[in-house]
Structure formats: structure tokens, C-alpha cells
Amino acid sequence: MVIGPVELWQLLARPRIGELLRNTVTLAAACMAATAALGVALAVLVERTDLPARRLWHGLLVAPLAVPAFVNGYAWVSLDRSVHGFAGAFGVVTLSYYPLVYLPVVAMLRRLDPALEESAWSLGHSRARTLRTVVLPQLRPALLGGALLVGLHLLAEFGALSLLRFPTFTTAIYDQYGSTFNGAAATAMAGVLVVLCLFLLLAELRLRGDRRYARVGRGAARESVPLALGPWRWPLVATTGAVVLLAVGVPAFSLVRWLVIGTSTQFPLADLAQALVTTVLLALAGAVVTTLAAVPVVWLAVRHRGWASTLIERSSYVANALPGIVVGLALVVASLRLVPVVYQTATLLVAAYAILFLPRAVVTVRAGLEQAPVGLDDVAHSLGVGPLATARRVTLPLIAPSLGAGAALVFLAISTELTATLMLSPIGTSTLATEFWSASSELRYGAAAPYALLLVLVSIPATVLLMRTDSSTDRRGTP
Amino acid sequence: MSSLTVTGVTKSFPSTGRGHAATRAVDDVTLHVPHGSFTTVLGPSGCGKTTLLRLIAGFLVPDSGSIAFGDTVVAGDGVRPMPPQTRRVGYVPQEGALFPHLDVAANIAFGLGREARESRGDDRVAEMLDLVELPADFRDRRPDELSGGQQQRVALARSLAPQPAVVLLDEPFSSLDAGLRGTTARAVRRALQASNTTGVLVTHDQNEALSLADEVAVMRAGRLVQSAPPSQVYLSPSDPQVAEFVGRAVVLPGTANAAHATCALGQVVLTEPTEGEVALMIRPEQVYVDLVHAEGVRGTVEEVSYYGHDCAVQVRLDDGTSVLSRMSGVLHPVAGDTVHLRVTGLVRAYRPAGSP
Numbered sequence: 077m078v079i080g081p082v083e084l085w086q087l088l089a090r091p092r093i094g095e096l097l098r099n100t101v102t103l104a105a106a107c108m109a110a111t112a113a114l115g116v117a118l119a120v121l122v123e124r125t126d127l128p129a130r131r132l133w134h135g136l137l138v139a140p141l142a143v144p145a146f147v148n149g150y151a152w153v154s155l156d157r158s159v160h161g162f163a164g165a166f167g168v169v170t171l172s173y174y175p176l177v178y179l180p181v182v183a184m185l186r187r188l189d190p191a192l193e194e195s196a197w198s199l200g201h202s203r204a205r206t207l208r209t210v211v212l213p214q215l216r217p218a219l220l221g222g223a224l225l226v227g228l229h230l231l232a233e234f235g236a237l238s239l240l241r242f243p244t245f246t247t248a249i250y251d252q253y254g255s256t257f258n259g260a261a262a263t264a265m266a267g268v269l270v271v272l273c274l275f276l277l278l279a280e281l282r283l284r285g286d287r288r289y290a291r292v293g294r295g296a297a298r299e300s301v302p303l304a305l306g307p308w309r310w311p312l313v314a315t316t317g318a319v320v321l322l323a324v325g326v327p328a329f330s331l332v333r334w335l336v337i338g339t340s341t342q343f344p345l346a347d348l349a350q351a352l353v354t355t356v357l358l359a360l361a362g363a364v365v366t367t368l369a370a371v372p373v374v375w376l377a378v379r380h381r382g383w384a385s386t387l388i389e390r391s392s393y394v395a396n397a398l399p400g401i402v403v404g405l406a407l408v409v410a411s412l413r414l415v416p417v418v419y420q421t422a423t424l425l426v427a428a429y430a431i432l433f434l435p436r437a438v439v440t441v442r443a444g445l446e447q448a449p450v451g452l453d454d455v456a457h458s459l460g461v462g463p464l465a466t467a468r469r470v471t472l473p474l475i476a477p478s479l480g481a482g483a484a485l486v487f488l489a490i491s492t493e494l495t496a497t498l499m500l501s502p503i504g505t506s507t508l509a510t511e512f513w514s515a516s517s518e519l520r521y522g523a524a525a526p527y528a529l530l531l532v533l534v535s536i537p538a539t540v541l542l543m544r545t546d547s548s549t550d551r552r553g554t555p
Numbered sequence: 556m557s558s559l560t561v562t563g564v565t566k567s568f569p570s571t572g573r574g575h576a577a578t579r580a581v582d583d584v585t586l587h588v589p590h591g592s593f594t595t596v597l598g599p600s601g602c603g604k605t606t607l608l609r610l611i612a613g614f615l616v617p618d619s620g621s622i623a624f625g626d627t628v629v630a631g632d633g634v635r636p637m638p639p640q641t642r643r644v645g646y647v648p649q650e651g652a653l654f655p656h657l658d659v660a661a662n663i664a665f666g667l668g669r670e671a672r673e674s675r676g677d678d679r680v681a682e683m684l685d686l687v688e689l690p691a692d693f694r695d696r697r698p699d700e701l702s703g704g705q706q707q708r709v710a711l712a713r714s715l716a717p718q719p720a721v722v723l724l725d726e727p728f729s730s731l732d733a734g735l736r737g738t739t740a741r742a743v744r745r746a747l748q749a750s751n752t753t754g755v756l757v758t759h760d761q762n763e764a765l766s767l768a769d770e771v772a773v774m775r776a777g778r779l780v781q782s783a784p785p786s787q788v789y790l791s792p793s794d795p796q797v798a799e800f801v802g803r804a805v806v807l808p809g810t811a812n813a814a815h816a817t818c819a820l821g822q823v824v825l826t827e828p829t830e831g832e833v834a835l836m837i838r839p840e841q842v843y844v845d846l847v848h849a850e851g852v853r854g855t856v857e858e859v860s861y862y863g864h865d866c867a868v869q870v871r872l873d874d875g876t877s878v879l880s881r882m883s884g885v886l887h888p889v890a891g892d893t894v895h896l897r898v899t900g901l902v903r904a905y906r907p908a909g910s911p
Contacts, residue, residue: 455648457614458642458645462640474656
């Protein structure tokens, strides 16, 4: 299967590849722009105006995160077959992903010192002008970071785009892999996808390096005086309501509708239970392996800083940008060549999960270990406690909560993972995601509904966790 | 409990970048802290005082020289350096560093044996809380329920519980606000005195160093430049830089003639006789401002900084020299007044560098 540059060029220089590239790039660009605009507008509306019931709106606006994009795609396409192609994909994906921009922008708005805005008003700037000249420029890092995240998610998105019949690299790789088993063509396309992802990842890293702390002074930030919307109040409430209706209401309605229709004919409780058990077991194994793998990475990065440990930590982040389809394909090829025994076993699937979700575990565990400064080890040593006992009595109890949180995040992410699971799960294994997929891609929408519902339920805790961490970064009221 | 002896200790750190020589953080330092006494190591940030403390604690190993607790050599002189966990040092870091997952009692009992911990070291914990002047019902509190000063007291209690040979305090009060700093420092000093513990405290705060210590060791660029009781360090610093570091100082050129010297402030009496050109170090409290009599050197008040309990008066002498005086805030001049200045008490004279 080794191919030279000439074959590679022949594989890539085809009209089909050009079309896929155009589709992927236009959809990514359009969705990044749309989610950015929607995310910022909603965040400013919720955080800086006198919109009624702001807390309620905040909860509702974050809710789409609990609906995996492929479930959202299923909900729309099963309601209305005309939702497809570029317009359908653009609409559904934007509604699924705008919280990725909305959440960091809200967090940033909460951290911004209102004194900056107050200074601008005292210098004679109007509220609107202050928003434009003082607040928006400071939102830039959060906004760009969120938009790039949308881009990365979009490049990896398989389920929703496949259901909405809009071919991109990811869906094409899967089709290629599934239908013709043409390894070389799929691998070549995966290469292009990786290049696109790395491009976004580099942009993200660059941005992260430039990031400055928003607040300079010390002390608790005060709440800024909300902008009075006046006559715009009710039209804006209606607009926000429409977004929530489209992003949460429609999928919920569709799901309930199919649930009613589907269960009226049959309710496969045994299948459902089996898929749930398999999913939980796989997710548990993946969560344990991934969290354990994160510990040495974090330990090196925090306690033994140096170029080598930084490189190890950073390289795990590259996986963050790798779509599940690429990791899946790479593991298929590598396992067939190197260790054919593990091909189509749960071991390989768990390995894929570990690669895909290591960054999430690393981020969480790292935050925990940073709460356990080396100074505490020094104190323990000075009190006559040796290194091993210190690890047991001081470090472990301190990082235990973050190990738990990291494992929980990975567990939830695995439960709703679709692409790598489809490619790598052992024959005969059924998980929530694979069962949902086989039903919905065969247009058995009613049969897919209970799985979709379970997938949404599994996603809710992760969403709540994400909402909490993002809103706790404002540290309001603590000295 | 024992004395602490540091002999000729040197510690270098490898250079951080190309073209930088290795930095000598601690350079040939010799220091003796008698049993049960309290020494403060005073120096500006980056002078190597924290490194010295970490060498004593055993977190770092000296390149040369030796460290001994009583008669026991713990590092240097061909002895295998003892790891910190066997040195019996009490270590109180800057932020207290209480174990956040343990309550006050468990923190204090952390360094005690297993049996003592399992009975939650009840007697010892109560004794320690009493020693650092905290109420006994604090034992069940979590570190985040304590104020900064209370955390520092618990950290001290924790370090004292296993009866260490020496207690080392690394700028323990620097993160506290001004009011808390004074009371916490006093309480810590009393606790150390009551338990008759040898203590070393590192600080960059002159007031803290002078007011707490039996002896002050002044460090500069890795070297120990003076080690003496507080009043001696203040009134008879080893050189003019030390003088200016431990407090405000008026340094004037003068000519010495045996026990006296002449300078812009007239004739002054020297601490010890000398001859020739000297630099005279006069503390602002020694400059007496006479508002009534025309006795002494005449000058014009340029600026008055009023603090309430006292005030600082900047005076321009008729010959152009500018001199600072510190006087009671009860009766003070205003800018533009004509005053007369006299020097009270003994004045320390420094021969210029290189002269015999």
C-alpha cells in the first residue's frame, strides 16, 4: 500500500477532490463566521443588557451543546427532507456549534473589568461606541479561539453532514473506506484533512501565545451597569427566543415525535439495554486508560519543565485537532500492518479513544496538579515525610478530584463518539452511537429515536460541567 | 532543639542562557545561630537569602562548606547530605502552604507519628494551637476558612509540632496586610520563645528584621555583609550601603580628627576615633531641628512629610547640602521656615575603600 508522489498526485488531482475541498472550506468558513456573529451577539445581549430573565436565557442558549450535532442533523432531516445540501448543513451545524463561541465570550465578558467601560463613558463615549471600541477588541481572543474550535469540529464532523447529504473530506473518507476499501485514496484524503486541521491548530496556538490577561488590577470585578434596550427589548427577546426554538425546540420536538411514533410500533428494550451496557463498559475502559495516560504527561509538564516535557504535552494537543475519522483510519492501517491480532478488537477501539480524548484529560488533570504546588512537598519533607508517603498523603488526595473530573469528561465524550466507534468497533458490538447510526442512515427514524434520546441524556452532565467551569472563571466575589 | 552553624557555604546555579556565567546565589556564608535564639536574614530580593534557607532545610545541597545542627553535620565536609525528611527542620514557606485537603488538626499533626495522627494528636494539637494563640475550636476548620494571619500561625504550629531542631521561616508575613503583619509576627516570635526553639527568618522588610530578631544577618549579592544585634546593625552598619538598606541615612563627607569629625552639619562625635577624609553616616533621628534657638547650622525647610506620630523634614543648608531629619509630629516647621540643625549622639565614620 506504499504509494509514491506520482500516485499521490493522481489520487489528489481529481475533480472530485476539488469539489470536496471547496465544500469543506466554504462550509467551514461560513459556519465560523456565522457562529462568531451569533455567539458574540447573544453573549453581549445576555451579559451586558437588561434583557429580561438573563440567567434563564443563558441556560437555554448553552443547551444545544447537549445535543450531539449528528443527533441534531437527524432531528432536522427526519422532520423535513428538504433540509439538506449546503444550506441545510450550514443551518444545522451553526445551530449546533454557536455555543462554542458563546461560552468563552460570556466568560470573557464576565472577567472584563467594568472600570474600563466606565472610563470610556467618562471620556464622553456613548454606550454603543464603548461596546465597539473598548469591549469588542478585548473579546477578540475568546471570539477567535471559539471560532477556530468550531472550524476544528466542523472538519471532523461526519454524522450530521452525512445525514444532511453534504459531502466533505470526512464523509468522503468514510464512504471510500466503507464502500471500496480503497486504503490509498482514503489515506490520501485523510492527509489533506490533517493539513487543514493543523493549519487551524497552528492559528489557535499562535493566538493562545498572544493572549493577555483581561484584568490588570486586583480585587473583585463588579457587575457592569446593563445597557437599557428600550424599545428594542421585546424584538430582541423574540429573536433570542427564535434561536432557542430552532436550536433546542426543533430537535426536542422531532425527537419526541419519533419517540412516540417509534415506540408505538416496537420498543426494543433488550437491544437498548445491551447497547447501553456496551457503551458504558467501553467508555469506562477508555476513561480509565486515558486518565492514567494523562498522569505521567501532566507530571512531566508541571513538575519537570523543559523542552522535552513541553513537547510531549503539546504533541498530545495535536490529537485534539485530529478528526476521529483520521485516528480511526490510521489505527486500522497500522494495526493491520503491525499487530493484526488487535484489529477489530475492543483494545484498538479503547486505544483510539485514548488518542482522541487524551487532551481533555490532560487539561483537567493539569489544573489539578497545579493546585498541588511543589511547596507542599517541601513542607511535607521538612516534617519528616518521605517522597512516597508524600505522594500518598499529599499529592494524590489533592489531584484525586481532578482525576475524577478528567475521567468523567472522557467517559461522556466517548459515550457520544460516533466516527471512530463506527470504524473500529468489533463486529457484532452495538453501542448507542452505532445503533443510532445504523437506524438513522437506513431512514428508520423511529427506531433511532430512543438511542438519540439516550445520547442526549448522556451529554447533559458534560454540558453542565462545561457551563460551570466557564462561569467559575470569573471569580466574582472572591478576594 | 539545637544551635545552627553554617560554615563557608557556597551554592551556584547553572547559567540560564548563553553568555551568562553561573550565578553564585550564596557565596561563602558563615553564620552561627545559638540554641534558642532567633536570627533574621535581611536582604533585597535576589540576594540569595531564600537559597540559604533552602540549603539549611535540605531542599538544596551546598557546593562547598558545611551545615551543622548542634554537633551533627547535616551537609558538607564529606558527609552525605541528609535529606530534608530526616533533618528535623520546621519549614514555614511564604504563603503558609497548609495542606488544603486537611483540616487544621490534621495539618498540625501531619509530621507526627502514625499513632499520634490516628488519635488526631489531640493533646499535641491543642498544645500547639494554644502556643500560637489560636482558639482550641479552630481544630476542625479548613484552611480556606482561615485568614492569612491565622494560616501562618497554623503553619508555624504544624512546623513546631514534631519538636524540630530549627524552625525556618521564608518571608512568612510578606503576603499579609500591614496591620495583620505586626500582630502575627509578634505571636510567632512569642511562640518560638515559649518553645525555646532556634529560629531563622528570611525577610526583605527592615522593620520586621530589626523588631523581631536577637540578631540580624544582612545579605547582599550572595554574601553575608554583617551579622549583629539589631541596634548595632542600625546604628553601626558595616558600610554605607548597609546603612541605607536598613533605614534612611544621611551620608556626608567629613574630615576626622581623632574622636571628632567636621562636616556640613558642624562638629560631630565619632563612635570610634579615626583620621582623615571619611564618610559620615547620620540617622535622620540624630539630626535635631531647633525651631527656637539660633544654635547649630542654619538651613531652610524645603519639604515636610507629616506622618502623625512623627514627620520627615528635608532641610537645605546654607552651603547647599540637603539633609533629612526625623522629628516628633507634635511641633514641626513648615516649608520655607528657617531652622538650625545639630547632630545628637555618636556618628559612625567610614574610611574610603582602599585606605588602611
